[in-house]
Amino acid sequence: MELAGRVAVVTGGASGIGRALARRIAAAGAAGVVVADRDAVGARRVADELGPAGLAVACDVADPDHAEALVAAAAARFGPVDLFCANAGVAVGRELGDPADWQAAMDVNVGAHVAAARALLPGWLERGRGAFLSTASAAGLLSQIGSAPYAATKHAAVAFAEWLAITYGDRGVQVACVCPMGVATPLLDRAGPAGDAVRAAGGVVEPDHVAALALEALREGRFLVLPHPEVAGFERLRAGDASAGWPGCGGCAARSWGTPERRADPGPVAILSEAPEPG
């Protein structure tokens, strides 16, 4: 999808990857960008930067009603939504996490994506055009050491994005799914031991780099966006070797998928091939 003249919504648009997406979408000539965030002050700051194309909307994406409200706000100011960036996310839950962590991760990291699709699809299918950009994570393809709620809900986000693409791709609905490892944002800083595991697994990239790759994928009609290209190799290893099971120690998977010492010699293959033989 070309962005000139289009109308976009970016959730989590007040900070990090969402802010970078909002800036780049506006710079590409979008007619309107709704900057949606629970941080009302931050959302307004970003929307103000965008000039007449910016509109700040305060919302909590954990509430499924947020999606209809965002679509209506965008339509009232700019017209129907062409691109929805389901980007807001929470890195909550240490280790197994508690029920509140699970609820928050389910509601924000995947439930909000489902609510957005529910609000958008009727219009997109009628017009034969729409684009859904999901900010998932490399954790949704691999795992997240230190946080079960994050790992499981990001896998769900990837699965949901794939399902949307498979189901509606031939009816004009374009889907792209962004799966970075570390990105230099407040979320990574707040993620505690899980953030440390992410930093240990590979380089930390800038949010603007992620946004640029995501919008390039939208323009070129590609699905998977990997700001850390090595994730493609880790994913292939995981898919090809998962039947071997995982070594039974916390953190092995992160090391197997890419800490510097493991990558140096001989790389992720080593630990996977060290996994116990099945049976």
Ligand SMILES: NC(=O)c1ccc[n+]([C@@H]2O[C@H](COP(=O)([O-])OP(=O)(O)OC[C@H]3O[C@@H](n4cnc5c(N)ncnc54)[C@H](O)[C@@H]3O)[C@@H](O)[C@H]2O)c1
């Ligand atoms: N930073 C990383 O290392 C990294 C890596 C992979 C994926 N991601 C994903 O990128 C996305 C963006 O995160 P970021 O790294 O830019 O973090 P960030 O903290 O800079 O931005 C997240 C934004 O989402 C907003 N938000 C959170 N919960 C919300 C809610 N319930 N309703 C409305 N807004 C809400 C926050 O206020 C914040 O402005 C997330 O989905 C995250 O899981 C981040």
